[in-house]
Amino acid sequence: MVQLHQKHIPVHIRCQVCAIADESIYHALVGCYFAVQCWKTWDPGIQINEEMEFNVWLEGSLNVKTKKQRAEIVTLCWAIWLARNEVVWNKKAMMVNRVDAGAKEYLTQWNEAQVKSFKVSLQPWADGDGVVSWVKPQQNS
Template sequence: MCREVLPTAANLITKHVNIVDRCAWCQNYVEDTAHVMFLCDFAREVWAAVGMLSLIAEDPGDTVLQVTKRIFNKGNNEQRAMYGMICWALWYRRNKWVWERVTVSSFGVKSMALNMKTDWSKARKVEEQHEVQQQMRVHTWCKPPEQWIKINTDAACHVNGEMTGLGCVARDDSGQFVRARSRKVQVGHQPRIVEALSMREALSWTKEWRSSRCVFETDAKTLVDAINKVKESQGESMFDTIVDDCRELIKHFEEVLIVFVPRSANSVAHLLAKGAYSMSGLQEWVITAPDFLICNLDLDMV
């Protein structure tokens, strides 16, 4: 409930600006920060609309600092972010009325806060992805950022040109082995096509068990540039068709990056692709890496 106080002196006039000690909205209570943000009926309506009234109005005698501390101690990340946006939108609405006599509804305040939160989340995601890309621009393998999975992929053509090995290996943000997969296909293609086949294989495989925060690395720069282009491939070659397939598979992920790395940072996937020559059909490992990869996996962690 709002705290009612006794009426004070009439409006003061200083430098031709009316100074009113009452709330600009309800006109019943002294306007202080706590009242504007939490106690006024209008503010309570907004907090109720976003499902946060119980956190905000736990004790009517709380100061702004006490409410803020409670939000950060008891609220989740979503509520903490929303708290800041709602406070800004409420203050904006108050000033629009005081200085311009323009009113904004509770729905308008809520919408403004939600839009700001969406823009903020997008900006954070762009910044995070830029950070990921910066970390990927190295000549040795490096761990992905926290909560991301990195999948390295490669292809290797047999000397007789009739067989191609495909390999992909996934590791977590601590550099630990998660999964690996390899297989050989009884066809011979030009290098850029087999690299594209390997990426398509890796995307298709990964989407079965992971849908967000995936970094796919390959040492095929032409492939990475083709996939990351905004427009779909204009050509009708086999390479263009596989690139379009990769783009369709990417749509199954919430957050994904396709990154070029030099061969020196992709050695484990290359070894896996070469190893496919001596294996019978599709091979997959989960949690425990195959013996022939362990040495290279350890080297990447040095």
């Protein structure tokens, strides 16, 4: 909301989840009491400092973590954003345990999809099978 306001879009910049602070990206994904509760469930040692810019926090968080932990951080940011959107657009409050469980389930499914191999069910095209190919247009046409 802060970024929209800076672009002269008439919005209320107060966080609609907590109604305590202005909604910057950092606040929405990390610093809001709801986000803090989500982060503390996943990583009790996570560093949270309301004065920080989100990109600085994210870079610092990703630099000291394993590949698995980096995926968890990004996935939880996404899940918190979805929960925030449910509050803003649909007036639906989300529970911390549901956001965390949803993020973990999504990450599990994503990881499983990365290791599965899929066989192509279609045979390669042959000349004359009706496949249309792109042809470069002639100049001055």
